[in-house]
Amino acid sequence: MNRNASGCMKKDGKDHLVEEIIARHKNSNGALIPVLHEVQDLYGYLPAEAQAKVAKEMNVPISEVFGVISFYSHFALKPKGKFKISICMGTACYVKGAGPILDKLKENLAIGIGETTADGQFTLEECRCLGACGLAPVLTVNGKVYGRLTKDDVTGIIDDCKRDEEEIVQ
Amino acid sequence: MITVTINNKVLKAKEEQTILQIATDNGIYIPTLCHMDGIHDTYSCRICVVEVEGARTLIPSCASKATDGMVINTASDSVLSARRNIINLLLSNGEHNCLACEKSGECSLQKIAYELGIETPAFIMESMDKATVDDSSVMIVRDNRRCILCRRCVTACNDIACNDVLSVGFRGSETTIICDNNIAMGESTCVQCGQCVQACPVGALTNRKSIGKARSWETTHVRTTCAYCGVGCQLDLHMKGDEIVKVTGVEDALPNKGRLCVKGRYGYDFIYSGERLTSPLIKENGIFRKASWDEALDLVASKFKAIIEKDGPDAVGGISCARSINEDSYQMQKLFRAAFKSANIDHCARVCHAPTVAGLITSFGTGGMTNSIGEMANTNMLFVIGSNMTEAHPVAATFVKNGKRNGAKLIVVDPRRHRLADYADEFAQIKVGSDVAFLNGLMNVLITEDLYDKEFVENCCDNWDALKEKVLEYPPKRVSEISGVSEEQIIKIARMLAENKPGMAMYTLGITEHTCGTNNVMSVANLQMVLGNIGKENAGVNPLRGQNNVQGACDMGALPNVYHGYQQVTDPAAKAKFEKAWGVEGLPDKNGLMIPDMISGLKTKEVKGLYIFGENIVGTEPDISHVIECLEAAEFIVCNDIFETETTQYADVVLPAAAWSEDEGTFTNCERRVSLVRKVKDAPGLAMPNWWIFKQIAKRFGQNWEANSGQEIWDNEIAPLAPFFEGITFKKIQGDGIQWPCNCIESPGTQILHLDGNFTRGKGHLMALDWTPPAEVPDTEYPFTLSTGRRLYHYHTRTQTGRAQGLNELLPEEYADISVEDAERLGIEHNEMIIVKSRRGTVTVKAQVSDRIPEGLVWMAMHYFENNCNWLTGRATDTITKTPEYKACAVAIEKIS
Numbered sequence A: 001m002n003r004n005a006s007g008c009m010k011k012d013g014k015d016h017l018v019e020e021i022i023a024r025h026k027n028s029n030g031a032l033i034p035v036l037h038e039v040q041d042l043y044g045y046l047p048a049e050a051q052a053k054v055a056k057e058m059n060v061p062i063s064e065v066f067g068v069i070s071f072y073s074h075f076a077l078k079p080k081g082k083f084k085i086s087i088c089m090g091t092a093c094y095v096k097g098a099g100p101i102l103d104k105l106k107e108n109l110a111i112g113i114g115e116t117t118a119d120g121q122f123t124l125e126e127c128r129c130l131g132a133c134g135l136a137p138v139l140t141v142n143g144k145v146y147g148r149l150t151k152d153d154v155t156g157i158i159d160d161c162k163r164d165e166e167e168i169v170q
Numbered sequence B: 001m002i003t004v005t006i007n008n009k010v011l012k013a014k015e016e017q018t019i020l021q022i023a024t025d026n027g028i029y030i031p032t033l034c035h036m037d038g039i040h041d042t043y044s045c046r047i048c049v050v051e052v053e054g055a056r057t058l059i060p061s062c063a064s065k066a067t068d069g070m071v072i073n074t075a076s077d078s079v080l081s082a083r084r085n086i087i088n089l090l091l092s093n094g095e096h097n098c099l100a101c102e103k104s105g106e107c108s109l110q111k112i113a114y115e116l117g118i119e120t121p122a123f124i125m126e127s128m129d130k131a132t133v134d135d136s137s138v139m140i141v142r143d144n145r146r147c148i149l150c151r152r153c154v155t156a157c158n159d160i161a162c163n164d165v166l167s168v169g170f171r172g173s174e175t176t177i178i179c180d181n182n183i184a185m186g187e188s189t190c191v192q193c194g195q196c197v198q199a200c201p202v203g204a205l206t207n208r209k210s211i212g213k214a215r216s217w218e219t220t221h222v223r224t225t226c227a228y229c230g231v232g233c234q235l236d237l238h239m240k241g242d243e244i245v246k247v248t249g250v251e252d253a254l255p256n257k258g259r260l261c262v263k264g265r266y267g268y269d270f271i272y273s274g275e276r277l278t279s280p281l282i283k284e285n286g287i288f289r290k291a292s293w294d295e296a297l298d299l300v301a302s303k304f305k306a307i308i309e310k311d312g313p314d315a316v317g318g319i320s321c322a323r324s325i326n327e328d329s330y331q332m333q334k335l336f337r338a339a340f341k342s343a344n345i346d347h348c349a350r351v352c353h354a355p356t357v358a359g360l361i362t363s364f365g366t367g368g369m370t371n372s373i374g375e376m377a378n379t380n381m382l383f384v385i386g387s388n389m390t391e392a393h394p395v396a397a398t399f400v401k402n403g404k405r406n407g408a409k410l411i412v413v414d415p416r417r418h419r420l421a422d423y424a425d426e427f428a429q430i431k432v433g434s435d436v437a438f439l440n441g442l443m444n445v446l447i448t449e450d451l452y453d454k455e456f457v458e459n460c461c462d463n464w465d466a467l468k469e470k471v472l473e474y475p476p477k478r479v480s481e482i483s484g485v486s487e488e489q490i491i492k493i494a495r496m497l498a499e500n501k502p503g504m505a506m507y508t509l510g511i512t513e514h515t516c517g518t519n520n521v522m523s524v525a526n527l528q529m530v531l532g533n534i535g536k537e538n539a540g541v542n543p544l545r546g547q548n549n550v551q552g553a554c555d556m557g558a559l560p561n562v563y564h565g566y567q568q569v570t571d572p573a574a575k576a577k578f579e580k581a582w583g584v585e586g587l588p589d590k591n592g593l594m595i596p597d598m599i600s601g602l603k604t605k606e607v608k609g610l611y612i613f614g615e616n617i618v619g620t621e622p623d624i625s626h627v628i629e630c631l632e633a634a635e636f637i638v639c640n641d642i643f644e645t646e647t648t649q650y651a652d653v654v655l656p657a658a659a660w661s662e663d664e665g666t667f668t669n670c671e672r673r674v675s676l677v678r679k680v681k682d683a684p685g686l687a688m689p690n691w692w693i694f695k696q697i698a699k700r701f702g703q704n705w706e707a708n709s710g711q712e713i714w715d716n717e718i719a720p721l722a723p724f725f726e727g728i729t730f731k732k733i734q735g736d737g738i739q740w741p742c743n744c745i746e747s748p749g750t751q752i753l754h755l756d757g758n759f760t761r762g763k764g765h766l767m768a769l770d771w772t773p774p775a776e777v778p779d780t781e782y783p784f785t786l787s788t789g790r791r792l793y794h795y796h797t798r799t800q801t802g803r804a805q806g807l808n809e810l811l812p813e814e815y816a817d818i819s820v821e822d823a824e825r826l827g828i829e830h831n832e833m834i835i836v837k838s839r840r841g842t843v844t845v846k847a848q849v850s851d852r853i854p855e856g857l858v859w860m861a862m863h864y865f866e867n868n869c870n871w872l873t874g875r876a877t878d879t880i881t882k883t884p885e886y887k888a889c890a891v892a893i894e895k896i897s
């Protein structure tokens, strides 16, 4: 690559907002994580252009930015669906059958872990122990907890979401 | 001192040493994987654990300091079992097929597994996602199946080479090494320096060029000096028979400490090219035919004799080679002076650093870098002006970046916001050719704010009053108008320079390739003297020289005014000395012609015969059409070369020469370090060493030169005949090279010149200098400034790099870099073909739209012939050294409709 003459960065409408965020944090140590949080709030995830912008403006290698983003599960590299289904894979849940539930979710939504359905409705994630082992196996939809699940509950939960969506639309 | 016991042996050790260091010092083996000595440790692998009496757990020896009385066991049962567990885990986590692995025999994992008696992994982790092979990079293959996540590559890339490409991504079992934001290496910002490959202890990173070439145990290692730039990196050639199968940097060696760039590591295979010249060639009726050495040499000698007899010795000229060894340049200038009695000998420093030699001799008394490359990592201030270091001197740039990370301030001054500017505390984007004004402006602030080193300018320098008076004519306001740098920034930079001392100034051709090149050099010298930054460690004026041996070619007297060791040809004592030593009479006692005059002289018939050694002047001199016209007008041209070039076409005789690695001799890098270049193979066909060729011609002029190898030439002639080199012998430079001046055999050489302000010329000379604009400035017809140079992946006209596998892929064509503003205004897209034209010529070239280029500037290189920037450049030269103004001429750009 011709690094001294590489083309310039694409600009999008939110560029100046990213700059503002960075400017606010610029002089504090360990600013990268708070900056990434705010940028994620702006876009709903961390698009590659935004990563590059943060790296350039904060003068940190983009590899380091990506290292941080990919280390914390809170950060998203891809756009998230309207409904974030997060299934607990902690020991208790796993032992009590989280595996088959996950399989069923994957089958129904036709996506894998970390992926979002094509219509932008559902994102499937796994997480660590939620501290609700008494209710194992557990999953959350946008933070709302569903417990003592079996794989037969999966279709119902997804339908619930779809119904909510329709209500909002109406 | 402390006492520790390791494996029942009682040992004395220094405080603060780690257990690993003590063990290693005493020949006790502890395996390591992630540890990188002297850099930083990630302490991630734990293979180096040892048992310490009284400690609850095993402790990693690389991370733990020993304490007095410690009792350590490096191979107890629990240690061995812990190690077995680690190796089993590592083997199970990946796919390690030693049969197919390039690293077999040198691999740390394989070695440790073998020592622990592990035959196959104890278990297989089926559940894991399979790691992948990243095959996207031209030079490097990343096989993540073999990666043990030791992170040495990350350290090498970020902390040694400072290229900031690699990092650790994801977490837990998904942890992996990533390039940029997890993109393929070939698409990333990786510059293919291969430092990560050198650091990888296993076969996860390999050099593509080496795959399948040799097993590690079949190779022998030969230390040598890089054939490319003036940094002079030390290479370890991995040889199988007479083939170089791999190159690594010599760890701990000076100057590069194990580091290499893409050209040094991967640019070696041009010597095996099938296009090498293998026989002398004589042109008959416009066509070359093969000839014997005797026939070709007889012809050369008789033609030169005839010209000299008829038109005198001033009618012949010679251009020596800055790529070849010192011994070759010495022989060529000896041929011209002693045999032809001609003063006309020069070489391509004329087109690059002649102003450095002239300027620094005037200012300081010695025309070389005052300090050393390694100091860049330790100084407090790095002032880089007119130097695109990350591309032109990549390994020197790593030390600058190290210095910045070690706390130094970095100031970059350049018309282009090149890569190094990204790391800078202050980047001043000056207008092309405004350097003297800018530097005067800095000194103006230092003087008016009373921030200069009074003691130094008073005690160690002369001409202070004149300088002061001149500089006071350049207040920030005026300088800002000339240079385009804001008044505030000029003041800020001046204060920063004063606050952070000692400081080093680095420059390259952005300073020298101007009509005011020598003045620019002396201005940098002025600034450093005013700051008191001369004659001490981590300071000085440090020109980075372009070619591997351009320092050496100057040192060897391939210049029209000096014998080797800078002994003036006009000095009767020097003349007498060389007449005696060479056994001749009537050595020329005047200064000879410089290259531009030799070339133009062909057309005016003042010069009739030209001997061109290793230079492709058709591609590298300004105004190619003019050069061709002159060469066509010549009566007789001889070339020594290793390939046919655009220039050899115009020769009457072409003599095939031995290349780098086919002859033994020395290169001198920009920090004046004379290092050995070793022979690893014979030259192809009839090709012969250049020094031999010159010697044969001298013989035909009745002179019998005794020395018959690089070593004999250096040890018996070069060293004894010049005080600068007197103490340097081949025997003394078998390992690290020695920096001249080195005037006796006991001397270790000179790291720092002008120590304590004792200048070679007595006092440092402050020159009062005025700013002058470039010769050709933009106007309505040609509204852009063209500035030229070279890029990372190629060297000059590609005679070498164009024949090294992979480098053409990395930079396949010439570009014209233009600004975003101009591109938008003219409706030019990135990668669109455009026309660039000047008063001399026109080229069609691909535009690169870049936010690193300021409005009004076009930047091009000289790597590809058809659209070489030199079709456009002008013949205006530095008033003192006649170095062409490659950095500024006026051009127009046009969209192709």
Ligand code: SF4
Binding pocket: B140, B156, B157, B158, B161, B163, B164, B165, B166, B189, B190, B191, B192, B193, B194, B195, B196, B197
């Ligand atoms: S080749 Fe050089 S730049 Fe590329 S990843 Fe390796 S160390 Fe970094």
Ligand code: SF4
Binding pocket: B146, B147, B148, B149, B150, B151, B152, B153, B154, B177, B199, B200, B201, B202, B204, B205
């Ligand atoms: S690629 Fe090599 S150096 Fe890098 S982490 Fe993997 S094993 Fe270590």
Ligand code: SF4
Binding pocket: B226, B227, B228, B229, B230, B231, B232, B233, B256, B259, B260, B261, B262, B263, B264, B265, B393, B394, B395, B396
């Ligand atoms: S920096 Fe220069 S000397 Fe070092 S490897 Fe690269 S080209 Fe060779």
Ligand code: FES
Binding pocket: A088, A089, A090, A091, A092, A093, A094, A128, A129, A130, A131, A132, A133, A136, A137, A138
């Ligand atoms: S393991 Fe799932 S909530 Fe604790």
Ligand code: FES
Binding pocket: B031, B032, B033, B034, B035, B042, B043, B044, B045, B046, B047, B048, B049, B060, B061, B062, B063
């Ligand atoms: S070598 Fe000591 S922790 Fe890796």
